[in-house]
Amino acid sequence: MAAHGRRTGRPTPEGGAFVDKPVEAYTHPDANPYLTAHREFGRPLVPAGDLQAHRGRMAELFGRDAPLVLEIGSGNGEFMVEWARRNPDVNVLGVEIRFKRTVLCARKIRAAGVEHVLIARYHAAFLRDLFGEGELVGILVNHPDPWPKERHERNRLISRWFLEDVAYFLRPGGFLRIKSDFEPNCGRVADLLDKGPEGEPLPALPLKITGRSDDVNAKGAPWADDVMTNYQGKMLRKGVPVHAIEVVRTG
Numbered sequence: 001m002a003a004h005g006r007r008t009g010r011p012t013p014e015g016g017a018f019v020d021k022p023v024e025a026y027t028h029p030d031a032n033p034y035l036t037a038h039r040e041f042g043r044p045l046v047p048a049g050d051l052q053a054h055r056g057r058m059a060e061l062f063g064r065d066a067p068l069v070l071e072i073g074s075g076n077g078e079f080m081v082e083w084a085r086r087n088p089d090v091n092v093l094g095v096e097i098r099f100k101r102t103v104l105c106a107r108k109i110r111a112a113g114v115e116h117v118l119i120a121r122y123h124a125a126f127l128r129d130l131f132g133e134g135e136l137v138g139i140l141v142n143h144p145d146p147w148p149k150e151r152h153e154r155n156r157l158i159s160r161w162f163l164e165d166v167a168y169f170l171r172p173g174g175f176l177r178i179k180s181d182f183e184p185n186c187g188r189v190a191d192l193l194d195k196g197p198e199g200e201p202l203p204a205l206p207l208k209i210t211g212r213s214d215d216v217n218a219k220g221a222p223w224a225d226d227v228m229t230n231y232q233g234k235m236l237r238k239g240v241p242v243h244a245i246e247v248v249r250t251g
């Protein structure tokens, strides 16, 4: 068994902060065109630094005080825009690591005219630089990258460190909802609530599993009014089952 915590760490240096690429990266002739588009887009695309500067005051960025829901890995934004349209009473922030997808999200939000949604290019390992304790009412994660090989474990989002973050960010009664065609992304949640990645006992987190599904497309999700995501649609067309799990913050 590995030493406690050896593989539970974040996939980033302890104490480091997420920083956007410097301006020179945008002006380089070979630069990804979405780097420039990302820098110039404006609202609803918020630069990472602005998010960090609003830690604890995120409502100011939205221009209204409302409960805050975070989506991690928003992809092309299809899900986020529709989910937000059906949930007009919460502020919705999406974080997405890829420049192109961040810009696609921003275009979708703007085209849909949903004013209570923002998107940022941001890495999920640095969320403590954005939110304090109990600041979120919900966290949505759809089809996180699977990283199935053991040697890539540090890249996995669904990990003990992530669940510790979830327990810290959610207010009591707040939810984490995960959908994935890769079953371990849901199964691991149950395993990691009071253990490390190699089964070593750890303090139980104040999170309770409130629902599961082994086939969302055929049998439904463990929550009302599920919204189809882009990847979920791809799995539906391929006949691959999509798993889901809902966890609620206790206390």
Ligand SMILES: C[S@@+](CC[C@H](N)C(=O)[O-])C[C@H]1O[C@@H](n2cnc3c(N)ncnc32)[C@H](O)[C@@H]1O
Pocket: 072, 073, 074, 075, 076, 079, 095, 096, 097, 098, 101, 122, 123, 124, 125, 141, 142, 143, 144, 145, 229, 230, 231, 232
């Ligand atoms: C498989 S795609 C799913 C996209 C979308 N959620 C869906 O269901 O259609 C996973 C997404 O997560 C993003 N992602 C991966 N690692 C991330 C991280 N550490 N922080 C933020 N986004 C991340 C990827 O860029 C990609 O867009």
